[in-house]
Amino acid sequence: MLDEAECTGHDRATEDLRAALADAVRTADQLQDGLLSNRTIGKALGLLMAQYHLDDEAAFDKLRDHSRDLNLKIRDLAQRIVDHHNSGCRSAD
Numbered sequence: 723m724l725d726e727a728e729c730t731g732h733d734r735a736t737e738d739l740r741a742a743l744a745d746a747v748r749t750a751d752q753l754q755d756g757l758l759s760n761r762t763i764g765k766a767l768g769l770l771m772a773q774y775h776l777d778d779e780a781a782f783d784k785l786r787d788h789s790r791d792l793n794l795k796i797r798d799l800a801q802r803i804v805d806h807h808n809s810g811c812r813s814a815d
Contacts, residue, residue, distance in 0.1 A: 759797040759800075762797060762801050762804055763796060763800040765800070765803075765804045766785060766800035766801075766803040767781045767782060767785060767800075768781075769804070769807050770785060770803070785799060785800065785803075
């Protein structure tokens with residue numbers, strides 16, 4: 723049978739493991755969000771490159787500048803561009 727000190731040690735170890743697991747889950751979620759954002763930004767850049775005949779650097783500059791002008795995060799503007807494209811809407815430009 724475990725004495726009180728051993729139980730306290732096991733409780734502490736269990737809490738440490740729970741905290742480590744929670745940190746790992748948060749990190750995995752952040753990485754997943756980052757990957758999805760990166761894919762969305764890449765899609766938006768491709769759409770801008772095709773629509774405006776830009777190279778990748780110019781397309782990113784355009785995305786960045788418009789995100790500043792609209793006070794939106796780049797990933798949010800990229801999502802709007804992709805959503806707009808997926809809805810079947812095409813720009814008149």
